[in-house]
Amino acid sequence: MADTIQVTLPDGKVISPPKGINLGELAKSIAISLGKKAIGAVVDGEVKDLHSGLEKDAKVKFVTEADPEALDIVRHSSAHLLAQAVKRLWPEARFGVGPVIENGFYYDMEIPKQLEPEDLEKIEAEMKAASGADFPLKRATMARTAALQWAEERKDPYKRELISDLPADATISFYTQGEFTDLCTGPHVPSTGRLKHFKLLSIAGAYWRGDEKRPMLQRIYGTAFLDAKALEAHLKAIEEAAKRDHRKLGKDLGYFMFHPLAPASPFFLPKGAFLYNALVSYLRGLYAEFGYQEVVTPQIFSSELFKISGHYDNYKENMYFTEIEEREFGVKPMNCPAHALMFGARGRSYRELPLRFADFGRLHRYERSGVVAGLTRVRTFAQDDGHIFMGEEQIGEEIENCFALQQRIYKDLGLSAPTILVGTRPEKSVGSDDLWQRAESTLLAQLERLGQTYKVNPGDGAFYGPKIDFQVRDAIGRMWQLSTFQLDFNMGLRFDLHYNAKDGTQKRPVVVHRAMLGSLERFIGVYLEHVAGNLPLWLAPVQAKVLTVMEDVVPHARGVVAQLAAAGFRVELDDRSDKISAKIRDGALEKVPYLLVIGARERDSGAVAVRERGGGDQGAVPFAQMLERLQREVAERR
RNA sequence: GCUGCUGUGGCUCAGAGGUAGAGCACGUCCUUGGUAAGGACGAGGCCGCGGGUUCAAUUCCCGCCAGCAGCUCCA
Numbered sequence: 001m002a003d004t005i006q007v008t009l010p011d012g013k014v015i016s017p018p019k020g021i022n023l024g025e026l027a028k029s030i031a032i033s034l035g036k037k038a039i040g041a042v043v044d045g046e047v048k049d050l051h052s053g054l055e056k057d058a059k060v061k062f063v064t065e066a067d068p069e070a071l072d073i074v075r076h077s078s079a080h081l082l083a084q085a086v087k088r089l090w091p092e093a094r095f096g097v098g099p100v101i102e103n104g105f106y107y108d109m110e111i112p113k114q115l116e117p118e119d120l121e122k123i124e125a126e127m128k129a130a131s132g133a134d135f136p137l138k139r140a141t142m143a144r145t146a147a148l149q150w151a152e153e154r155k156d157p158y159k160r161e162l163i164s165d166l167p168a169d170a171t172i173s174f175y176t177q178g179e180f181t182d183l184c185t186g187p188h189v190p191s192t193g194r195l196k197h198f199k200l201l202s203i204a205g206a207y208w209r210g211d212e213k214r215p216m217l218q219r220i221y222g223t224a225f226l227d228a229k230a231l232e233a234h235l236k237a238i239e240e241a242a243k244r245d246h247r248k249l250g251k252d253l254g255y256f257m258f259h260p261l262a263p264a265s266p267f268f269l270p271k272g273a274f275l276y277n278a279l280v281s282y283l284r285g286l287y288a289e290f291g292y293q294e295v296v297t298p299q300i301f302s303s304e305l306f307k308i309s310g311h312y313d314n315y316k317e318n319m320y321f322t323e324i325e326e327r328e329f330g331v332k333p334m335n336c337p338a339h340a341l342m343f344g345a346r347g348r349s350y351r352e353l354p355l356r357f358a359d360f361g362r363l364h365r366y367e368r369s370g371v372v373a374g375l376t377r378v379r380t381f382a383q384d385d386g387h388i389f390m391g392e393e394q395i396g397e398e399i400e401n402c403f404a405l406q407q408r409i410y411k412d413l414g415l416s417a418p419t420i421l422v423g424t425r426p427e428k429s430v431g432s433d434d435l436w437q438r439a440e441s442t443l444l445a446q447l448e449r450l451g452q453t454y455k456v457n458p459g460d461g462a463f464y465g466p467k468i469d470f471q472v473r474d475a476i477g478r479m480w481q482l483s484t485f486q487l488d489f490n491m492g493l494r495f496d497l498h499y500n501a502k503d504g505t506q507k508r509p510v511v512v513h514r515a516m517l518g519s520l521e522r523f524i525g526v527y528l529e530h531v532a533g534n535l536p537l538w539l540a541p542v543q544a545k546v547l548t549v550m551e552d553v554v555p556h557a558r559g560v561v562a563q564l565a566a567a568g569f570r571v572e573l574d575d576r577s578d579k580i581s582a583k584i585r586d587g588a589l590e591k592v593p594y595l596l597v598i599g600a601r602e603r604d605s606g607a608v609a610v611r612e613r614g615g616g617d618q619g620a621v622p623f624a625q626m627l628e629r630l631q632r633e634v635a636e637r638r
Numbered sequence: 639g640c641u642g643c644u645g646u647g648g649c650u651c652a653g654a655g656g657u658a659g660a661g662c663a664c665g666u667c668c669u670u671g672g673u674a675a676g677g678a679c680g681a682g683g684c685c686g687c688g689g690g691u692u693c694a695a696u697u698c699c700c701g702c703c704a705g706c707a708g709c710u711c712c713a
Contacts, residue, residue, distance in 0.1 A: 106708095114642075204708030205641025212710050216641050219708070247706095252649080260686075260704045318712085363713090368639050369704090371711060383713065469713095481713065519713040550670040577670070585674035599672055609673080617673050 006057040017054070024050035024190060027062050037064040039194065040073045040187045047073070049187030051139040065226045072100050077137065077189045078127075078198045078224035079105040084180035085126035086111065086220075095182070096158045096208055096217050103234065104223030108206050110158070115218055120200040123220070127198065134193030135178035139186060147172040147183070158208065158217075159183050197231040198224035246528040247374040253533055253591065255524075255541075256375065264372035264379040266521055271541035274570075276520055278539050280360055282412075283384050283516070290405050292358040292386055297338035299362065303328040308494055309337040310430040314463040318365045335359040336464075336488075336513055339387040340495040343509070348499035353509065354390035354398055360520075361385065375525030376480065384517045389509040391501070395487070399446040402485050402514050406470070409516050412637050413527065414536070418470035418483065420452055423460030430464055431490040439487045440466045462513070464490045472526065480526045482518040487511075534613060537593045538634045543570045545592045546608070547583040549599030551575075556603040560596070560623065567627055584611065596626070 004016040007026070017026055023043070027050065028035030040049045040063040047069050054060070063069045079098035082105075086093050090111045098107030113119070142150065144163070151160035162183060166172060175184045177192050189195065199222060206219040225231040242248070250256045255272030258265070268276050287294060303321070306312040311319065311333065320331040332338065339357045348355070364380045371377055388398050410418070422443060425436045443466055447454050454468070461467050467486035471479045491497065492508040501507040517523035528535075537543055544564060548557045554575045564571040572592075574583045580597060587595045597609040597617075607620040621629070 117643080202707055203642065206709045207640075210710070212640065216709075218641075221708080258705085263704065365712085368711070370639060370641095370709080373706085377712075381713070484713070515713070517713095522713055547673090548670095549672055552670075577668090579669095579671050579673095579676060581671090581673055582675050583673090588674060595673085597673065601672085611673065 005054060007054065008057075008059045010059075010061045020053045020055060022051055022053045023048060023060070023062075026054065026060070030062075034062055034064075038062045039064060039070050039189050042069060047187050049073070049137070049139065050190045051137070052187070070226060073187055073189055074195060074226060075100045075105040075224045076184075076187075077192070078195050078222060079107045080137075080175065080177065080180070080182055080184070080188065081127045081130055081192055081195050081198070082107050082123065082200070082220060082222060083109070083182060084130050084177060084192075085123045087180055088126050088130075089122060094154075094156045094158055096206075097162070098182075104201070104221060106206075106219050106221045108158075108208070108217040108219045110215070110217050115203045115220070117203070120203065120220070124198075124200050127195075127200075130178065130180075131192045131195045133178060134191050136191045137188045138176045139173055139188075140176065141171050141173045144168075144172060147174075150174070150181075151183075195224065197226065197228050198222055199231060199235065244529050244532040245374075246376075246525040249528050249533040250375070250525075252589075255528070263369070264367060264377070266375055266378055266380075272524070274541040275524060275535065275539055279517065279520060279523070280384075283358075283409075286405060286408065287358050290356075290401065291354075292356040294358045294360070295339070295342060297335060297342070297359060297361050298332070300329045300331050301337065303330050305337050305341070306330050309340070310464060310490070310494060311337070314428050314430065318367070320364050320366055331364045332361070333363055333365045334513075335361050335363070335383070335385045336387055336491065336511070337495075339389075340491050340497060340511075343389050344495050344497050348389075348497075348509075350391060350499055350501050350507075353499065354388050354394050356386060356388045358384070358386045375521045378519075378521050381519040381521040383515040383519050386514050388512040388514070389497070389499075390512070391499075391507060392510050395442055395510060395512070396446055396449070398512055399443070399485060400450065402512065403450060403452075406483055406516050415472055415530070418472045419479070420447070420454035421460070421469045421471065422447070422454050422456045423462070423467045423469060424456065424458050425461050425466065426459045426463060428463050429461070430494070435489040435493075436466065439489050443468060443485075443487050462486050462488075464488050465513075467513075472530075480522065482523055482526065483516050484514065484518060486513040488513060533591050535591070535593075536638055537630070538637050540591075540593050541570060542572050542590065542592050543630070543634075544594040544596055545572045545574055545583075545587045545590075546596045546598060547580060547587065548573075548575045549580050549597060551577065553598050553600060553603045557598045560598060560608065563623070564627070564630075567631070569630060588613070594630070 003019045005019050007015050007017060009015065017029060023041045024035065024038070027038040038050060040047055042061045042063060043054070043058050047063070063073065079100070083095055083098060086109060090113060092112050094110040096108030098105065147163045148160060151163055163172060173185055174181050175186060175188055201221045201223060204219045204221065205216045207216050208214040223231070223234060225234060250272065253271065254269050255275065256266045256268045259267060284294065300322070303312060306319070315333060319333050322329050339359065342357065343355065360382050362380060362382050367377060367379050372379065390398055424440055447468070465486050465488040467484055469481050470483035471481050473479055488511040491511045497509050498506040499509055546557050546561050548554050557573060557575060561571050561573045574587065576583065584595055591613060593613045595611040597611065602608055602620055605620065607622050608626055610618040610621050610626060612618060
């Protein structure tokens with residue numbers, strides 16, 4: 001019995017199948033039903049498909065549709081099904097890679113025909129046919145030379161490149177389904193009949209291996225699920241996401257607009273400008289509390305400044321320049337150089353440190369035309385920017401102070417805890433290895449000390465120093481970078497900044513660049529999506545609308561509006577000669593937090609009939625009580 | 639920047655080689671109605687911009703601009 005192995009199942013049971021048994025047979029041997037349901041298996045923590053053989057003792061857990069791993073397997077196999085369908089329709093097609101992504105899969109390919117949306121239907125139909133044929137997916141391995149020859153025969157330079165890039169000792173495996181074979185490590189479903197609930201979503205261009213110097217392939221995005229219901233739900237979720245797209249909300253609610261004569265540059269309409277300014281004044285309140293001093297700095301500087309700061313060498317392609325009196329000037333893309341000038345304008349004492357400058361200055365950055373989008377990627381924006389000048393020994397405390405401020409803001413705004421990413425030295429950068437080394441280790445030490453969990457993104461730092469980026473997942477599930485803390489040992493050096501230390505020596509200040517909301521523009525975009533346009537009372541441009549039931553009560557309603565306005569609330573009156581239901585509908589579509597209905601009854605009793613956003617009629621509430629409720633809610637920032 | 643798609647009244651969108659339509663919004667009038675659309679009438683369009691083809695272009699072709707989905711790049 002030397003040729004059996006010990007297999008431990010999830011329930012702790014140990015069985016002894018023959019060595020080399022493939023997982024599909026093993027599943028069947030445990031239970032016929034398991035043999036039918038199994039899609040793959042997790043062997044010692046690694047996902048395998050049912051064709052894999054077992055050569056040694058292992059822990060095996062079969063993956064059925066109930067397991068989370070199943071979805072990835074189905075999606076990966078769906079990508080193969082897509083490729084098979086494309087190959088049937090366009091035999092000349094050459095294939096790049098076809099991985100699983102967060103909500104589905106894609107496949108990059110070179111096809112002589114430029115794909116159009118209608119082609120997706122044709123491809124889908126072909127995929128259904130291949131699924132109906134229920135081809136088993138057979139795994140085979142090939143020696144490197146045979147594999148390369150395979151790619152050669154198919155005249156597929158992409159697969160060839162993929163094969164030659166595989167490590168010398170790699171097992172090169174292929175999967176065959178019917179007439180179609182693809183290079184792949186797997187795992188896959190046992191047969192194409194398992195793939196029924198898929199949908200092709202879009203066509204896009206994608207550079208081969210993400211390199212813009214290499215050919216652009218056509219990429220087809222799709223998604224697949226284990227059952228029709230889940231697919232339906234996902235497609236529905238995509239639709240719902242589109243409804244809370246900030247570009248749509250911004251337009252519908254009259255918050256901001258764009259114009260072709262200022263591409264990628266938002267115009268904040270009165271209501272949007274209110275929100276913008278409300279955020280700024282909220283931050284100003286916190287700045288007083290957290291020891292910041294706000295400054296106002298120029299927009300345009302001689303290029304000399306950017307040569308000193310390093311932007312001229314490292315950031316020039318993102319800057320706007322102009323020439324006047326034969327001197328070159330640059331529009332600032334960041335506030336830091338201006339703050340450095342202010343710090344250095346006179347002698348500084350250690351007693352002033354940490355010196356915290358805050359600046360809501362407008363920044364301009366040239367962004368390539370294809371990358372701009374709504375408010376989340378624009379060419380002009382303001383940050384809730386700040387630079388902290390300090391002694392090296394103050395870094396820890398200051399980073400901690402930054403975290404405290406950030407947590408306060410996120411709490412007030414109802415944002416969830418962000419994902420933390422540490423960016424280290426990029427290729428294009430200023431400063432010595434030693435400075436970078438020190439800056440990076442200081443940041444990491446702080447994160448450790450504060451017990452924050454984080455991931456490191458090598459090479460993702462700013463050109464002047466390493467950074468901590470904070471990403472927030474919005475309600476739709478996309479990640480956005482908002483806050484950023486950046487450590488800078490270089491600015492002091494470049495601008496030759498110094499201060500008189502306690503011991504009488506001249507010392508170099510260290511600088512922290514930090515933004516809490518990041519760019520106000522991006523923040524507003526993300527936040528609008530986060531709340532689906534339902535701004536909390538304290539930020540809503542219109543907090544309440546008074547709606548009149550009939551003409552007789554209009555004078556009284558005016559009085560109510562005046563009282564609310566006198567109490568500092570932003571109120572509108574809807575006294576149109578429309579039915580109350582129509583006014584309610586309009587107010588609801590405007591996402592106004594409170595609709596206050598006034599008819600004869602309310603007038604006579606000094607009340608308002610309250611309707612809270614998203615809810616129904618709450619009945620009459622005495623006016624004084626309502627006023628108090630509004631005041632409380634604003635104070636609590638609900 | 640690259641690939642593809644799109645561009646028609648304020649908004650959402652039809653339409654066709656013979657210079658335009660719907661719904662909503664808007665205005666006026668009627669209606670004063672109690673919790674998500676009352677009625678009638680009316681006004682409003684360089685059919686993104688510039689070339690070309692054609693007797694005729696908003697429609698077909700080319701270029702540009704802008705937007706959208708991605709790629710690449712970033713708050």
